[in-house]
Every structure is written in C-alpha cells, then in structure tokens.
Amino acid sequence: MNEGPLKILLLSAEVVPFAKTGGLADVAGALPKALKELGHDVRIAMPHYGFIDRQKYNLGQVLSNIDVPMDGQSEAASILEGKIGTSVPIYMVENSKYYDREGIYMYQDDADRFIFFCRAALEMVKHLNWKPDVLHCNDWHTAIIPNWLRTIYRDDPFFQNTVTVYTIHNLAYQGVFGKRVLEVAGIAKYQHLVPPGVSPENQINMMGRGIFFADIVNTVSETYANEILTPEYGEGYDWLLKERRDHLYGILNGVDYEVNNPATDPRIFQHYDIHNLNGKTENKKALQQYAGLAPETHIPLIGIISRLSDQKGFDLIGHVIEGMMSNLNFQLILLGTGSEYYHNLFSEIKHKYPERAAIFLTFNNELAQRIYAGSDMFLMPSRFEPCGLGQLLALRYGSIPIVRETGGLKDTVTNYDPMTNNGNGFTFKNYDSLAMYTSIVRAIETYHYHDRWQMLIQKGMTADFSWKNSAAKYVELYRKALVHRLEHRNEYANVPG
Numbered sequence: 001m002n003e004g005p006l007k008i009l010l011l012s013a014e015v016v017p018f019a020k021t022g023g024l025a026d027v028a029g030a031l032p033k034a035l036k037e038l039g040h041d042v043r044i045a046m047p048h049y050g051f052i053d054r055q056k057y058n059l060g061q062v063l064s065n066i067d068v069p070m071d072g073q074s075e076a077a078s079i080l081e082g083k084i085g086t087s088v089p090i091y092m093v094e095n096s097k098y099y100d101r102e103g104i105y106m107y108q109d110d111a112d113r114f115i116f117f118c119r120a121a122l123e124m125v126k127h128l129n130w131k132p133d134v135l136h137c138n139d140w141h142t143a144i145i146p147n148w149l150r151t152i153y154r155d156d157p158f159f160q161n162t163v164t165v166y167t168i169h170n171l172a173y174q175g176v177f178g179k180r181v182l183e184v185a186g187i188a189k190y191q192h193l194v195p196p197g198v199s200p201e202n203q204i205n206m207m208g209r210g211i212f213f214a215d216i217v218n219t220v221s222e223t224y225a226n227e228i229l230t231p232e233y234g235e236g237y238d239w240l241l242k243e244r245r246d247h248l249y250g251i252l253n254g255v256d257y258e259v260n261n262p263a264t265d266p267r268i269f270q271h272y273d274i275h276n277l278n279g280k281t282e283n284k285k286a287l288q289q290y291a292g293l294a295p296e297t298h299i300p301l302i303g304i305i306s307r308l309s310d311q312k313g314f315d316l317i318g319h320v321i322e323g324m325m326s327n328l329n330f331q332l333i334l335l336g337t338g339s340e341y342y343h344n345l346f347s348e349i350k351h352k353y354p355e356r357a358a359i360f361l362t363f364n365n366e367l368a369q370r371i372y373a374g375s376d377m378f379l380m381p382s383r384f385e386p387c388g389l390g391q392l393l394a395l396r397y398g399s400i401p402i403v404r405e406t407g408g409l410k411d412t413v414t415n416y417d418p419m420t421n422n423g424n425g426f427t428f429k430n431y432d433s434l435a436m437y438t439s440i441v442r443a444i445e446t447y448h449y450h451d452r453w454q455m456l457i458q459k460g461m462t463a464d465f466s467w468k469n470s471a472a473k474y475v476e477l478y479r480k481a482l483v484h485r486l487e488h489r490n491e492y493a494n495v496p497g
C-alpha cells in the first residue's frame, strides 16, 4: 500500500486563473496547491480554450499531435504546459476545432468536446510516462473517465494501479446526451454493464456514469452529501447514491487564502486586516462611488455575487425585493449573470432606486473582490448549495453572510445569537421569502450595534476556511480509493467485457 507521496491528476473543465464560470474553477485552482504543500505530485488537466493567452501564462508545448481515439477514428491533440502558483504543473489540451471558442460551455458539441479532453488527458499521461495513482474527476465533464477505467482501459497495464475519485460539485448539472456519445467514447459495446436506471431511455447521463463507476464518490460538504440521498435534493439519483453510500463522502471546499487576502489582494481599493478595519470602510466608500450609490457609510450595504438562477434563491429575493427596498434602510449591490427574468427584474429595481441599488449584469472577477471587501453583508439564500464559496469569501473579507441553512451554507455559517454572541452570520431554515426577510432585518438591526458588528467582522476574518484541512481529507480519500482497489482487484478484472 502506497503510504508515500501520491501522483494525482486533477481534471476539470475550468481552473482559476485561466477560465472560470463558478466555484469549480476556484476549487481546481486551489486544492492542487494545498496537495502540493502536503508533498504530493499533483498535476492538473484542462482544455486550452481559445481565450487563454499563451504568452500571459507562459504556456509551452510539451506534446504535439498525439493521437486521440474519437468515434472509431483518431484526432490530434497538442498539450501545452503551464504552472499554477510556482509549482503545480497544468496541462492544457489543445485542439482548435473543439476549443477555439469564446466560452467554456453551452455548445451543441459539448459531449464531444469533453470526451475528447478526457481521452486526450489519459493518452497524454501515457506519452509523458507519468503514471497517476489517482485520477480526480470533477462534475459531468470528466465523468466518462471512471467508466473508461472499467472498460477500454481495464486491461491497460499503464492504468493497473490507477483509481478514480469523482467529485460532484453540483448534482443538478448532469450532462445528458443522446446514445451516440457512447460511440464517440468507444464504449458502446459495454452498455450492459450499466443498470437501466442510470440513464433515461435512449439517453446517456454522464454524471450517472461517474457515480456508478468511480472507486470513490464525494461531494463538497457533509450536509450536501447527506441531502443528495433524499428525493428532494437527489436530482433523480438519490437511489444510485444510496447504493454507493459506502463509497460516498462529503469534504468541505476551502478558499485560496493566499489569492483571497484583504491584506494583499491587488484587486480591492485598499488593503486592510483585523487590526485596521478602517481600510474596510474605505473600500465601502470607494465601492459606493464606483457603483453610483449614495455616499453614506452608516447605511448597511448588502452584496450579492451569484449566478442568477432559482438554485441561488432568486425567486425568494424576487418575491420581497420591492418590500425590502420600500421598508428597510440599506443599499444593494449585485453582480451576476443568468436568467433574463432576473436581469429584467433587477434592472427595474436599479431604475427605481438609482442611489440605493447598483446592478452589474456581467461576470467580473475584480468587481467581485471589491464587493466582498466593500459590502457589509452578503446575501446567499440558496434553495440548495453543494458547498458555496461566496459565503466563505465574504467571511474572509469581513462581509457577514445571510444564508439559508442548506448544504455547505449550513456547514459554514451559524446564526448569530445576541444573548451569547455565538454565530458568524444570519441564517434561516425554510425556503421561504418571509424567513429570509426576517434574517435580513436581524442583520440590519445588529449592524447598528457597532461593537457587535466589529466582533462579527473579526470572527469572519479570523476563521480558517483555507484548503489546509480539506486537502488532508482528500488525501485520506485517495488512499481509501487505493485500498478499495487493492481489495477488489479480482472483481475489477472480472468485469465482463
């Protein structure tokens, strides 16, 4: 049994700082750094999207025109290599047909694009003669890999000792495609291995295959790992997850405390730390000016940074936003993109309350940091939340979270009790707009008790939601997968092919 440093290849469709639409990119950019610090040989693989600047990131070609089997034929991929931080290698799969586009997802050929990425990554490690102990796959885009290791790569000596860990970052995005993808992936003849319920009829569900075939499955908080065993949160897979319960874990995401540090972050208006919270007020003033809000520091500023979708609780906000604006004394700053309905709703709010509501319907990393730093509170009333990074970043920058008690929000934010001073934010339980409204009122009331509020800020800023603890838990998980593989070696070999 391998007790020493592990060789880990983490595969992700998005990785900070190269490409990001959400929390997955944050995780893929930060967890490997923490694993490296624990002494492991960790490397990352992602596609090289056309918008990733080769010069800026100092990317060099390490392999050119390797053959990647696709749909019974072969297509060429080149591999670029760069670094995350100073020491984690990142390999980018280059193919202009699939990746020279402006965005990351939402193309008709997404199934092909990510199958190609995964296959190229596996062929790449063979070319580099770098044998990973662990393939750490993330979300539907890389879910085909556990399936391959039990089929087409099953007898490949190169992968004899390689295990798969499959992390679900959001069970709601499953990657459902027509049956043709099995031909593309070269596994049509293994269809009998998969029980009928794993995919709807005549369709292939990538997420389902990842859950079914991976040695170990995990999600990104303990509460979400339990919630997805219920029909309410299971997205149709509670039965399969229950079947895999013995191999299902929850590990809370961390935040990159180096990149996200109010004392050094180059993106915010002014640096600050717990000994100099005036700097935070300066950020608030500068943000108000930047956003066209009235320059009033004594009025609480509520920030929201989010995809504008029902998952994130925008239907709750939609119900009461008018009442909030008319009855409560606060300012709102929102940064987000998503459903057109919410674009229109918030545009109207801005029109009606130009000095109290600032609405930015775009994706902007720099502005996001400025909002974490300049806001007093951070609203995140999610319907479900696998982990949530927004509330962790908010705590790090001293913006007090107001959240619904679900998934990772429940595991990281506890309700402030004015009698005991326990708690680090404001929470509510039921998915209900009045419950949310009440906790916003409690937050605004508490804000006006200066000492209590300063204490909450300091508590948030000194909490440790860095990757240190969670990275060690991932290492345990990798080792569990390796033990499991060793114990079930015969079973693996006997999978009928």
Ligand code: ADP
Binding pocket: 021, 022, 023, 024, 026, 170, 305, 306, 307, 335, 336, 337, 362, 363, 364, 365, 368, 387, 388, 389, 390, 391, 393
């Ligand atoms: P998700 O479900 O979208 O992954 P998380 O809370 O886990 O939610 O992570 C969201 C990440 O994306 C955070 O780093 C947040 O700051 C960032 N983010 C979300 N929307 C925007 C936006 N419009 N502009 C910049 N950053 C954003």
